[in-house]
Amino acid sequence: MKDGKPWVGDQVHDEATNRKAIVTDVRGGSVYVLRHVWGGGDTWEAEDPEQLTVTAPAGERPHHAQNLKTPDQEGPPHMGRTEYYNDPHAPKANTLIPASNLLVVDDSGAILLQRRRDTGQWALPGGAQDIGETAAECAVRECLEEIGIIAEITGFLGVCSNPHHIVAYTDGEIRQQYENTYIGRPTGGEPTINDEADGVRFVHPADLDQYDIHASMRQQIGDYLAGTYPYLG
Known part of the structure; x- marks a missing residue:
């Protein structure tokens, strides 16, 4: 809350x-x-804060500490996760696993995004690197597995290894994020939702501000749009 009113990250009843x-x-x-x-x-909008009752302030939201599952989702629930970014209250990491992201851009310049079920935020496709594959192969595989798009690598966006970007999972793992992000273009496939993403779409850069995108992911997209890459940090 801020000044007694709901604020970004708060859970409310509308x-x-x-x-x-x-x-x-x-x-x-x-x-x-x-x-x-x-x-x-x-998403929807509310113009009267009086119609919103805060049920859990940011940082105390129930979904930070439990598995998430949409009412119509079949199969086991997802592992819950809490993401910290430059947060002095973040827990100490106990793992570091290399991962790869893929920023896919179509011929119109639109960027491929997926909406994660576990956070509700829009993100680039990506995930942990498997033994026996390169970081670039990981990025292509994750894109296909997560959202059904076949892509080829066209460039390297950068390394994101901020030690203050922490993801805590409900199984006890507390991971320091380490991501290699590549640039690619779509060559086939169809956008597909699955148990990890409930939305997939190409978004024009002019419309990105309408989407809830995590700060670390927004930085990567911003580096691409500004041409300030590769980012090594």
Whole structure:
């Protein structure tokens, strides 16, 4: 909360729609952008803070400490995760696993994003590198596995190894993020949702501000758009 009013990251009850939601943005200090607590569905806006009751302030939200599962999702629930970025209260990491992301750009310049079920935020496809594959092969594989798009590498965006980017999982793993991010173009496949992503789409750069994108991922996209890469840090 901020000045007694809901703020970004707070879990609230929206009386107007009778839905539980997460505040993802506050525009002009008065327009609240909300998404469902499960991360699925479209966002909506609330212009009256009086209709929003904070049920869990940011940092105390229930989904930080439990597995997430959408009501219509089949199969086992996801492992819960809490992501910390330059947060002095982050727990100490106990693992470091190399991972790869792929920033896929189509002929119009739109960027391929997926909406993660576990956080509700939009992100580049990516994941942990397997034994026996290169970092670039990992990026291509993860893109196909996660969102159904076949892509080829066209460039290298950078290494992101900020020791203050921590992801804590409910199984006890606390991972320091280490990501190699590549640039690619689509060559086949169809955008497909799965048990990790409930939304997949190409987004034009002019529309990126309308999407809830984690700060670390937004930095990588920003480096690409500004041409300030490769980023080595």
